[in-house]
Amino acid sequence: MRSCAWCAGAQSPVSRTAQPYSATRDRASRSTNCRVLWLSGRRPSVRAVDTNILARYYLQDDARQSRIAQDIIAGGDLFIPKTVVLELERVLRAVAAQPAAKVLDCLAHLISLPGIVVEDREQIEAAIRHGDHGIDFADALHHAASAGCTELLTFDGRGYARRAERHRLWPPVRVPVA
Structure with a gap:
């Protein structure tokens, strides 16, 4: 698993015990589509998160919200739409002025966390690989899709x-x- 510089000192137990994708695949495949479960009458226990939760988790720029974000991530059973991953990449790179390599490491870290289900995970993984070759993450995600x-x-x-x-x-x- 790629390490994430922002996560190295994080207090969240999840960041220290992240399992590879294969260890979470069965759980992920059961809960990838909240909408289908909702429409079928079964209410999912999976919660979706917005970009700002993930930004607080990685940036640690607001003590109170960062603690809340860590608790949310540690609780697991989270769904992250690929649009949120795309927006997180932009926030970390453009707003927080971080280098692309550091941002890609954090995205790889994010999708490897246990209890995290990412929409179209294979596309996100491909976009991260293409990003390692200097292709803009948004372009790489468009290409993967x-x-x-x-x-x-x-x-x-x-x-x-x-x-x-x-x-x-x-x-x-x-x-x-x-």
Whole structure:
């Protein structure tokens, strides 16, 4: 598991005992879709969290809210939409001015925590891997979500398309021309 610099001193027992994804897969597969359970009449015990809870957990910038966030994470049975992961990456990198590598380490840490179910986990994992190759996390997540397509079109030929080509990503990322 990748380590997260923000988590190294965290008081949460979860951050010290995180299990690999395979150890939480059975639990995760039973509770990945709160809406389906809700519509079927069975009320899920899984709680979804917003970006600000995760930001407080990692940044520790507000003592009271950080303690609450640690308790929430330690309690487990949490669902994190991939849009929250995307927003968390932006908050940590742009607002908290952290380097991309540090942010990717924290995202990898987050999805490895026991009791955490992340929407489209495989796409998030792929986006983290692509991010290690210098591809913007949002672009990498778009690419991972487009895995069943024949190509991904963008006008970002200088950055995204070149990096994707260099790393031979599938589907290929292409710049459309007239």
